[in-house]
Amino acid sequence: MNDHIYDAVIVGAGFGGLGTAAQFARSGRRNFLVLEREADLGGVWRDNTYPGAACDTQSVIYCYSHFPHLTVERMYAGRDELLGYLRALADEYALHDHILLNSGLKSARWDDCAQLWWLRDDHGRTYLARVFVPALGQLGTPKVPSFPGLKEFSGVAFHSARWRHDIALAGKRVASVGAAASAVQYVPEIAAEAAHLVVFQRSANYILPRNQQVFTAQERARHQDDPAVFQELRERIHAEREAGFARTRLGTGEQETGVREALKHLRDQVANPALRRKLTPDHEFGCKRILRSDDYYPALNRPNVTLETSGIEGFTETGIVTHHGKVHDVDVVVFGTGFASQTFVGDIEITGRNGRTLADRWDGVPEAYLGMLVDGFPNLFLDYGPNTNLNHNSVVTMLECQQQFIAEATEQVLSGACGPVEAAAEEVRDFNAGLQAELSRSAFSSDCSSWYKNADGRVVNNWSGTVDEYHRAVAAFATTLSGEALAS
Template sequence: MNNQHIYDSIIIGAGFGGLGQGAQFVQDGIDNFLILEKEDTLGGVWRDNNYPGAACDTQAVIYCYSYHLHLDVSRMYAGRDELLRYLTSLADKFGLHQHLRTNSLVTETTWDEDSKLWEITTATGEIYLSRSWVPAWGQLGIPNIPDLPGLEAFEGETFHSVEWRHDLELRGKKVASIGAAATAVQYVPEVAKVASQLSVFQRSANYIMPRSQQIFSDEQITEFQQNPDTYRKVRKAIHQEREAGFERTRKQTDAAAEGMRLAREHMESVITDPKLREQFTPDYDFGCKRILRSDDFYPTFNHENVSLVTEGIQRVTPKGIVTADGVEHEVDIIIFGTGFKSHAFQGDMQVIGREGRDLSDRWGNAPEAFLGMCVDGYPNMFIIYGPNTNLNHHSIVAMIEAQNRYVSQAVALLKEDAELVLDVTPDTLNEFNAHVQEELDNSAFSADCSSWYKNADGKVINNWSGTVKEYHDLTRALDLVDYGIAAPVKV
């Protein structure tokens, strides 16, 4: 161990969070770091999600880092390929390729108390030593496929949206989409163009706001590139609009009622059939589930080859799907638009902290972290996009950028003092979590609906309780008192 190179930090994952952390390190003069990526290229969710129609449902001008603006953006809601190019340009600009190790699936990380180092092991047997590590594994990476009776006997093809089978011909086929939420609203209109019959199985209706896509002209893009302040002006206006939209996520507010009205008007302007209108009308508070944006999802259901199925799925047969009303829907292909295992932040990775405690045991079914980043008993570990940092009203990149800056402060301190250990105190974490949960009690996120924001006990473990500004204020400066350190450290 003594002869092995010791890194200042190792980042796990080369998506928005991991690449952003690397870029922040470079800007702050930290160059002794690695980015370990399990796949053969960078990109995170924008590499993995390549289904037809894949795009961001947040405006692109705020879905980028403030220090690396997306100046060649072609449209307000950018598509998957464009976002992947943005991430590549981020890596190019900050020289991140030299720090990137692809095909490096991390299987275990273990804290060594004596050396004050993390030992990081990959599936191929490489072992890295680092003073700190930054899990940037995200919240939406592990596909969730429901355990449906009879699925194994289905004679057709099945796949999850994140594992899209581009080799399968959907043209002329009877296709089922199990799921009608954030991902499905994007691929359903595309599948409907080629399928002979598309049956969309909806467990619960969603609030869908108009997307109002804006395509930027060549002249506008040139102006963005030559005068970035014009881009920043648009970015600031949308930032302020989205921050103000936070009020819509509070229970029973006028803003929430306005959101419901806009969503209802959007739906009714397209859907005229009374039964469909009823099926597309949510029966829960605005904001309890993710608010969606689409202009072409509802119009798809005005086509004869598309149907909405709201009866619960009873079982799968060799030829199709039987619903609770006894009807068998014949299908050739089943697409699972059923989301991700959003509560399993660390996936199958073993994270062993102080006293040999596994993080999965520490968390159970209720992951928690100070500022969404730090867990007591796991020193010098800083999670990006961790528990209670997801947003419903704004760009997650705005949260990640604040986290990247905070983590860079911590790593700079650790770099200057080999004896320093940053382990958040249990009291600090408990006090923070209690405050977040108290705030969430007044949020639509905790209202009466099933959503991926909540665990089986109804506790909101994914979403942040406040505005982006509130989070930026909390993370602006690292306070050593939070880590039980009162005296100044050597700098």
Template sequence: MGDSIRSLVEGTEVRKRPLRVAILGAGAAGLCMAIKLQKSGIGDFTIFEKAASVGGTWRDNTYPGSGCDVPSMLYSYSFEPKPDWSRKFAPQPEIVEYFEGVARKYRLLPHIRFNTEITEARFDEAAGLWRLRAAGGEEFEANVLISGVGQLNRPAFPKLEGLNDFKGAAFHSARWDHSVDLAGKRVGVIGNGASAIQFVPEIAPKVGSLTIFQRTANWCVPKADRPFTEAEKARFRAFPWLVKLQRYLTYLTLERNYLAFVQGSWFGKLFERAALKEMEAHIKDPVLRKKLTPDYPAGCKRILLTNDWFPALARDNVHVETAHIAQVTENAVKTEDGVSHPVDVIIFATGFESTDFLAPMKIVGRGNAELNHVWAHGAEAHRGVAVAGFPNFFMLYGPNTNLGHNSIIFMIECQANYIAQCVEALQNSRLRYLDVRKDAMESFNRTLQKDMQKTVWAAGCSSWYKTADGKVTNNWSSFTAKYWWEMRHPDFAEYTLVGA
């Protein structure tokens, strides 16, 4: 850092100035960011949450069997361990309860404006302020804008001819309609990804018939899940270091799994063999087994952890349909082979609009540049957190920070630490704003995309990790340890620093 930059950022003669921070979203990312700001001595922040409670995607995904595929000890903040998780992989209600408890313990609730959805944010370059507008028309100002809305918050729906003519109930798994009684009903599930493998085994014994309209087969491996015993929980409470040890060992185990996502790796072949062995143990019908065998390398799409998916598919009242859907009628789903599948209920398990980061929110930076236009050919950011031309704007769980092998909470903490240091620099200096340099951002992304070509995520299959053009915009391209190392401290030489 040059002397002139150092005088702006670290000038000891400069008093801390008032600084207002706006955080979008009260999910895992937004809560973490708020706590990191508190610990940095920055208390003037507001979390804008469009819903009436905290929890983000875990608050929204209440479908039967909803739970996490990352071990509980690691799917929690490092600074707020939980010694009494009920299971190795926590169910959705317990995860929401955890985040609600965090919000209360760190006294974040007074900082949250619930039922306030920010629809537009514009940067006022002269004032160095972000001017926010909510759906209800309210307007707010902030020196710093931080998005914690993540990648999995807007359900994706397929465009199906005739869907409006359907007379039965139809809903997305992420907006589960609990008023619909599925007992004895003919149910059609469109999609077979991470949500479907959790709720299908739950509803299959209750429904009359269940047809799964499969787009592509999944690589599914056994889930090493079980309840924690009362003795284990007692030991975790009595000896906090055991929780830290369990967390560390879990991290190392998952970090090793990145090797499975390197194209052509022997470790990836181990995953494939484990998945095929699991399927063969439960699926005896050779026709069904062929339908369920993927034709792409393991990891190109999300590897799914489950113990009850294949047994559910082997049930007499469950049918897997691989023909593409042609249209929806009043009471059926018709496939391109001409077969009509009668259904009373349609459940969409079709994931999220994951590559349209921050949409439909309108973010306008310097020179009236609109973020969605800047990202027209695929979202990218500097280290996943900053975008050139959008000063004092940061993201958590932004482009290329998702994982296929470890805990996103770990990544969020790395980002929150980095962003908190940037906000501290603004507070402790004469800076009006920080704006990451375009050349620094482009250099970072060239390296990232080059590394990405070595992974299975860049292989030929389509997935929610990448755009229709094939650009991987969601996943980090290496070990999380590398990301942690690069995010320990901001390099302000990568930024344009503009004084007051």
């Protein structure tokens, strides 16, 4: 057993974990450890290597304010640039020596007497920490539905987040099971080389133009020579995206404008009326993730591409059978079927006060105070926890706010200025009651199938307001930071 006591142990070396580590470093704290289950840092930008992988949020706001991405080449940055940014972030704050790779966390247990977290990794090694920060994100564990007959399929099948680069798609019959955020990026790439591509769409999505902007060499040089220019662009786009939050509210003129823009984009790019009908959403704008693409619709116009809207009945040895009995023989299947987005802590068994596990505390309804604190789990801070996802702005701005709070709260804990930090049960209950009341007026809660909602239709992923409102709420909460105010 490692009997060294860390100030904090962070789990996950993606945007959340590295950002938290950077905040600790910025505050002068170096006695922390980052446990990463994979062989490299990067999180989703390490894992998602599919063709066309990129961010659908503008790069100037998809970075930390304390480490702006001044060298970025495109407004919507690709996977390689974003992974490079995270590596540069780790370099900037000398984080590499604090990261333990190939070390997934199996369990975490709070010791009330010692006021410590006991952590055990998948190698059986034990770590002690004053503060525990799960930063596994919401989109890290691929999900593939249990289709009947899938095991009998003789072709190649893989999830888009586990792309098989050893499989050449040229001349192959390929199926994409899924037509959402990842698929709208890889489908155009596959369509250009496959003999035939069939795209299985469960429901149509609202897609807005991407209007990619490539920064010139002169613009990139100016960003680096005068970061204030980059900052001005960042602030303008942040304000525009914040104003766009109104589009996610039911019955607003802004929501109607969003619908018009998306349907115009569809009309402009798809001339075939039958295909256009298949691609026309039948749910509230904002209920699902709003997508951005300039080349997805044109890919579906290609003669070698079929859009299949009948549901999948199951797999055969040679392909896929729809509910209507149509058989699609394929050589390769790509699952763009999303992620286990509502675990928030992966498969880590977390035990808090009185032997109660986090899984038991949540019981299928993940909730936290401001997405970070759960009653009964002292000095545990969730990064990108329940109800902190967005559909209108950069989630990195949410993460940075959380990380600043986590660093400040950790300072309070380590200085002895307060006891263990947690939220009282009634605070978590009242906060989430208000949150859900707000969300009931949001498109997120409307009638559609969405990864934002649990099996009972409760929105457990998304925040109910703007980023600025979240920042103000966290700032107000931080002023109450004392053992008496927060201990349950």
